[in-house]
Amino acid sequence: MTAHHTQLQYLPADLKRELLPKHVAVIMDGNGRWAKRQGLPRIIGHKHGVDALKDLLRCCKDWGIAALTAYAFSTENWKRPQEEVEFLMTLFQRVLRQELREMLEENVQIRFVGNLQALPRILQEEISRSMEETKDNRAIRFTVATNYGGRQEILQACRAIADQVKQGLLQPDEIDEATFERHLYTAGICDPDLLIRTSGEMRISNFLLWQMAYAEIYITDTLWPDFDRAEFHRALSAYQQRERRFGKV
Numbered sequence: 083m084t085a086h087h088t089q090l091q092y093l094p095a096d097l098k099r100e101l102l103p104k105h106v107a108v109i110m111d112g113n114g115r116w117a118k119r120q121g122l123p124r125i126i127g128h129k130h131g132v133d134a135l136k137d138l139l140r141c142c143k144d145w146g147i148a149a150l151t152a153y154a155f156s157t158e159n160w161k162r163p164q165e166e167v168e169f170l171m172t173l174f175q176r177v178l179r180q181e182l183r184e185m186l187e188e189n190v191q192i193r194f195v196g197n198l199q200a201l202p203r204i205l206q207e208e209i210s211r212s213m214e215e216t217k218d219n220r221a222i223r224f225t226v227a228t229n230y231g232g233r234q235e236i237l238q239a240c241r242a243i244a245d246q247v248k249q250g251l252l253q254p255d256e257i258d259e260a261t262f263e264r265h266l267y268t269a270g271i272c273d274p275d276l277l278i279r280t281s282g283e284m285r286i287s288n289f290l291l292w293q294m295a296y297a298e299i300y301i302t303d304t305l306w307p308d309f310d311r312a313e314f315h316r317a318l319s320a321y322q323q324r325e326r327r328f329g330k331v
């Protein structure tokens with residue numbers, strides 16, 4: 083994040099503050115295609131993707147959105163070419179190291195969710211450090227899903243709960259939504275109100291399966307590196323037109 087604060091930091095006048103989502107989730111799709119279209123290697127698309135994400139984080143903070151969650155790496159992404167996987171791991175680590183100071187200055191709390199133990203050791207260390215140092219920050223909660231899979235998250239919650247039942251600490255009929263949520267990686271973070279997916283794909287792709295139950299979904303054809311404030315403004319306008327009923331009439 084850089085400190086280029088212009089008039090853009092204010093919420094656009096046509097958006098209603100009281101109808102903003104509290105939590106926005108993004109599936110940042112299309113980095114590879116963005117690069118390919120310009121005859122560049124895929125990894126260059128990921129670099130530009132980082133800039134788009136930093137911009138969105140700053141925008142959410144400026145506009146008073148309390149939480150942003152980004153899908154950076156899925157449990158299926160290991161199947162990509164080895165050099166791309168290695169590039170991404172190094173990129174995450176470098177960006178984290180470079181941005182930590184500014185996250186502290188900007189009062190950003192960063193948190194990683196996913197099967198973090200399977201990540202390279204050096205990245206795990208960077209992750210632990212950034213989570214520890216920003217844990218009391220309150221301007222915005224920024225969650226990065228890395229080596230994340232929604233089904234895996236649900237399974238590990240089931241195992242932890244089953245273990246408590248086995249130990250006699252919990253009765254099966256005591257397992258309710260609140261109990262379950264406490265065992266998800268996202269414990270303590272409210273569910274996303276709005277999911278944005280770029281590059282026109284209409285899939286959830288194993289992202290926050292439990293948490294997404296009532297999220298509004300906004301899909302744009304824009305490729306992730308081109309996702310900017312104007313595009314986010316359109317997503318929020320569309321969200322504010324929706325009538326959210328949560329199953330009621």
Ligand code: FPP
Nearest residue numbers: 110111112113114115131132154174177226
């Ligand atoms: C999807 O585009 C993008 C990814 C799998 C990686 C996203 C990661 C970042 C933008 C970096 C985030 C960095 C930090 C530190 C949180 P794609 O490669 O699937 O594009 P394609 O669909 O066009 O192939």
